[in-house]
Amino acid sequence: MTGEPDTNARTDVAIVVSGLIKRYGAVAAVDGLDFSIEAGKLTSILGANGAGKTTTLEIMEGLRTADAGEIRILGMTPKEARSITGVQLQEGTLYEDLSCLETLRFFGRMYGCMVDGAGLLSMVGLEQKGHLRANQLSGGQKRRLQMAIALVNDPEVVILDEPTTGLDPVTRRETWNLISRLKEDGRTVVLTTHYIDEAEALSDWVIIVDRGKVVTQGTPASLVRAGGNTAHVELDVRDPAMVQRLVSLASGRQEGDRFVADTADPAGMVRTLAELVPPEIMASLRIRSRSLEDVFLETAGYQLEAQVPE
Ligand SMILES: Nc1ncnc2c1ncn2[C@@H]1O[C@H](COP(=O)(O)OP(=O)(O)OP(=O)(O)O)[C@@H](O)[C@H]1O
Numbered sequence: 509m510t511g512e513p514d515t516n517a518r519t520d521v522a523i524v525v526s527g528l529i530k531r532y533g534a535v536a537a538v539d540g541l542d543f544s545i546e547a548g549k550l551t552s553i554l555g556a557n558g559a560g561k562t563t564t565l566e567i568m569e570g571l572r573t574a575d576a577g578e579i580r581i582l583g584m585t586p587k588e589a590r591s592i593t594g595v596q597l598q599e600g601t602l603y604e605d606l607s608c609l610e611t612l613r614f615f616g617r618m619y620g621c622m623v624d625g626a627g628l629l630s631m632v633g634l635e636q637k638g639h640l641r642a643n644q645l646s647g648g649q650k651r652r653l654q655m656a657i658a659l660v661n662d663p664e665v666v667i668l669d670e671p672t673t674g675l676d677p678v679t680r681r682e683t684w685n686l687i688s689r690l691k692e693d694g695r696t697v698v699l700t701t702h703y704i705d706e707a708e709a710l711s712d713w714v715i716i717v718d719r720g721k722v723v724t725q726g727t728p729a730s731l732v733r734a735g736g737n738t739a740h741v742e743l744d745v746r747d748p749a750m751v752q753r754l755v756s757l758a759s760g761r762q763e764g765d766r767f768v769a770d771t772a773d774p775a776g777m778v779r780t781l782a783e784l785v786p787p788e789i790m791a792s793l794r795i796r797s798r799s800l801e802d803v804f805l806e807t808a809g810y811q812l813e814a815q816v817p818e
């Protein structure tokens with residue numbers, strides 16, 4: 509773990525991932541993962557496309573076996589823990605000919621439990637759609653039905669692989685409320701998402717993975733604070749030579765025609781920039797609080813370009 513030590517004591521561990529390795533031919537999709545997930549909390553696993561998130565979750569769900577290492581869920585193997593685990597797959601399929609209510613009853617029978625289909629549909633905002641077949645639902649409605657399926661067995665552990673991908677902004681926020689409620693009910697929630705604002709808003713703990721390894725983890729606040737910088741400054745300048753000058757004089761970095769810096773003293777940074785840059789070549793200046801997205805781009809995101817040629 510990088511960054512300052514987190515003061516939040518993590519005591520009640522629900523899931524332990526140790527030395528996990530999964531290879532597909534020459535590709536090590538999961539390359540020695542070690543982390544733990546606290547009970548009753550929401551933990552997000554973030555990473556670029558292909559970082560190994562779905563592979564890890566599928567091992568956690570008992571759908572794939574690891575080449576080495578193991579996952580324990582409340583002391584059980586993933587297969588033993590299936591009855592207390594609820595899963596929303598990234599590429600979950602639905603039985604097109606079953607209605608929403610029949611779908612939930614079907615999955616309930618698989619778990620051997622009675623299902624309050626109407627209650628579950630209302631929870632995910634599909635109360636009007638119970639009699640529609642899956643192939644009559646929009647993409648976002650299918651995602652919500654898949655979340656209801658994840659809850660049919662009233663699971664203690666809920667694993668959600670990109671539950672909000674493809675949802676409109678309003679539905680996405682409604683889904684945030686639903687995910688928060690899962691945690692308020694005392695469930696342990698494991699989430700992946702490419703919406704970093706979503707992870708920042710919802711998570712108690714964030715684990716960033718890259719190429720099958722943990723690169724950093726912590727509470728969103730501790731990750732954002734790590735290194736002491738609290739503000740993010742971006743200055744667009746109409747002179748590339750000036751951007752290069754600023755990089756050496758004002759300790760930041762170049763992103764195209766933009767000078768970018770993270771700082772603990774935004775006022776001081778702005779004064780320095782005002783002294784160095786003639787106003788006529790200053791195009792725009794933005795200052796904002798650092799966010800988890802900045803942390804993501806610095807850790808997982810910077811590897812994206814390197815992955816393109818693969
Ligand atoms: N069944 C498979 N056969 C071969 N390679 C696979 C298989 N499943 C995954 N991989 C490879 O393993 C790596 C990790 O894939 P994974 O689906 O776990 O990534 P991810 O982090 O979930 O990505 P995304 O954000 O795009 O969903 C990728 O390089 C992928 O091509």
Ligand SMILES: [Mg+2]
Pocket residue numbers: 561562563598669
């Ligand atoms: Mg995935």
